[in-house]
Amino acid sequence: AASWVLLEFLRGIIFTGFPWMGFAETQVNGPFAPVAPILGGLACTFLMVWISWEIFRLKNTRVFSGICIALAITLSQLANVFTFTHPTSEPLTVRLIQGNFEQSLKFNPQAMQEQFAFYTNAITKQAADLIITPETAYPWPQSNLPAGLLHSIQQFSTATSSTVLLGLIGEVAQTTGVQYSNRALGFSPDRPQYQYDKSHLVPFGEFVPPGFRWFVDAFHVPLSDFARGKLDQAPFSIARPQQEIVNAAITICYEDVFGGELAARLRNSTQPVNLLINMTNLAWFGKSQAPEQQLRLSQLRSLETGLPALRATNTGITAVLGSKGEILAQLPQFTQDTLSAK
Numbered sequence: 001a002a003s004w005v006l007l008e009f010l011r012g013i014i015f016t017g018f019p020w021m022g023f024a025e026t027q028v029n030g031p032f033a034p035v036a037p038i039l040g041g042l043a044c045t046f047l048m049v050w051i052s053w054e055i056f057r058l059k060n061t062r063v064f065s066g067i068c069i070a071l072a073i074t075l076s077q078l079a080n081v082f083t084f085t086h087p088t089s090e091p092l093t094v095r096l097i098q099g100n101f102e103q104s105l106k107f108n109p110q111a112m113q114e115q116f117a118f119y120t121n122a123i124t125k126q127a128a129d130l131i132i133t134p135e136t137a138y139p140w141p142q143s144n145l146p147a148g149l150l151h152s153i154q155q156f157s158t159a160t161s162s163t164v165l166l167g168l169i170g171e172v173a174q175t176t177g178v179q180y181s182n183r184a185l186g187f188s189p190d191r192p193q194y195q196y197d198k199s200h201l202v203p204f205g206e207f208v209p210p211g212f213r214w215f216v217d218a219f220h221v222p223l224s225d226f227a228r229g230k231l232d233q234a235p236f237s238i239a240r241p242q243q244e245i246v247n248a249a250i251t252i253c254y255e256d257v258f259g260g261e262l263a264a265r266l267r268n269s270t271q272p273v274n275l276l277i278n279m280t281n282l283a284w285f286g287k288s289q290a291p292e293q294q295l296r297l298s299q300l301r302s303l304e305t306g307l308p309a310l311r312a313t314n315t316g317i318t319a320v321l322g323s324k325g326e327i328l329a330q331l332p333q334f335t336q337d338t339l340s341a342k
Contacts (some may be wrong), residue, residue, distance in 0.1 A: 001050040005042050012258065016203055019257055023048045025296040028303060028325045032072075034079035036303045041259055047072055085306035085323055088274055089244040091342045092129040094320070096312040097122045099134060100336040103283035106139050115139065116146060119166075122338060123153055127160035130238050132312040135252050135281040138168040141180060150185075157187040163238045165312075167252070167279045170197055172227040179227040182206060184250050184279055186236050194236050197229030198252040200261060231265065235273050248275040249307075257297045259304055266305060276301060276309035283315045291317045291333060299325035 012019030024041030027033050032044045051072055054065040099118055105111035119137045138145060145168070157164050163186070170183030182201075186194030198206070206226040235247040249265055256262065256278045266273050278298055282291045295317045302309045303325035311319045316333030320341045329341045 001046050001053065004049045005046045008042060008045055012260065016200070017258060019259070020254075020297070021293060025293075025300045028296060028299040032076045033303060033325070034082075035076050036300065037084055037306050038079055038082065040263075040304055041300050047076065083306075089240075089246060092238065092240075092246060092275075093342050094310060094340070095126065095128040095131045096310060096318045096320070096331075096339040096341075097131070097133050097137070098313060098316065098318040098331050098335065098337050098339065099137060100315050100334055101283065103281075106136075106281075106283070112139060116149060118336075120149060120152065123164055123166070124156040125338075127162045128340070129240055130163050130165070130310075132165045132277060132279065132310060133167050134312050134314040134318075135167040135184075135279045136169060136182065137166060137314075141169045142171055142183070142185070154187050154193075158189050161189045161241065163188050165236065165250070165277065165279070167281075167312075170195060170227075172197065174227065179225070181227040181229065182252055184236075184252060188237070188239060191237070191239065194234075196233050196236065196250045196252070197227060198255060199229040199231055199233070200255045200258060201226055201228055202253065231261075232268060235269055235271055236277070237271070238275075246274045247271045248277045248310075249273045251276070251278045253280050254294065256301050257294065259301060262301060263304070274307065276305065276307050278309065278311045279313075280311070281314040287334070291315070295319060295327075299327070 008019070008022050011017070022041070023045040027036065027044040027048065032047045035043050035047065051069055054068045058065045097119060099115065101111065101115055116138060119133050123131055123133065153164055153166065156162065166185045166187070168183055168185055170181040171178050172181050182198035184196040188194070208225050235249050238246040238248065249262065251262065280294065282294065291313070295311070298309055298311055299321055302321045302323060306323050308323050309321040311317065311321070317330055318339050319330035320328045320339065322328050329339060331337050331339045
């Protein structure tokens with residue numbers, strides 16, 4: 001069991017890491033779920049492998065293995081008595097926008113105008129404490145967006161006291177020029193614009209691994225060398241009249257599958273974090289199991305941290321998660337819709 005956990009751990013860090021489809025997320029609704037907030041998802045993996053081994057050995061060591069199995073499940077369930085987080089304010093009213101734009105149309109000039117119009121209208125259609133779009137909802141560099149587009153969202157935010165989080169392509173000044181970033185841009189009624197730049201980038205898709213520039217150049221991969229956001233970026237603050245400020249930790253794309261990185265961000269944050277937000281675009285994967293798999297990983301992050309989560313996606317699965325990883329509301333996949341919840 002220990003060797004298995006070590007391999008799972010290494011899989012999450014070697015070659016930038018890819019801890020997808022581990023055993024831990026199967027326990028979101030399983031008997032070892034109460035262990036995750038105390039010892040993390042890898043502890044759930046250890047228990048699963050160990051108990052599986054004891055089940056295999058039941059034929060030869062019936063009494064010992066039976067005691068081990070019963071003890072592990074009983075102690076795990078007793079961990080339910082511990083609560084590490086509690087609500088700090090009145091619930092937020094949220095609107096999560098699911099655009100459902102095919103990946104093949106994402107950077108098509110005509111479809112791009114349609115995306116600008118859809119997301120702008122969806123954002124400004126109705127007020128809410130928090131409105132969130134998917135990753136790169138505006139698939140174009142921030143400074144090159146149509147005139148007045150971002151200003152209209154800021155005006156809406158100020159007029160309605162709504163906080164908006166928008167996915168787009170940011171621009172970061174470097175010594176060699178301007179470099180693009182995968183950005184979440186925040187609009188608040190009485191605060192400066194907030195920005196979060198994705199820090200855990202996808203190899204080849206968002207950064208070029210050393211020695212592979214020839215590969216990217218050969219296939220003419222667009223926007224393949226993004227700037228990496230800092231690990232100590234501040235949480236996004238959602239302020240409401242006569243209410244405590246809610247601070248949200250943002251992840252973009254598959255950043256929420258890295259539980260260790262998220263835990264480090266929460267520990268090192270200068271402000272207490274009350275909410276998790278994931279903005280993603282899984283249109284790349286079409287009608288596959290990827291959206292459901294990432295949803296389970298998001299559930300595991302909520303379970304581990306004891307924090308509710310909001311997921312705004314392009315094609316699904318857009319969802320609201322409770323502090324124990326439970327799904328409170330969700331939209332069907334491959335539909336253009338808005339999820340309103342509280």
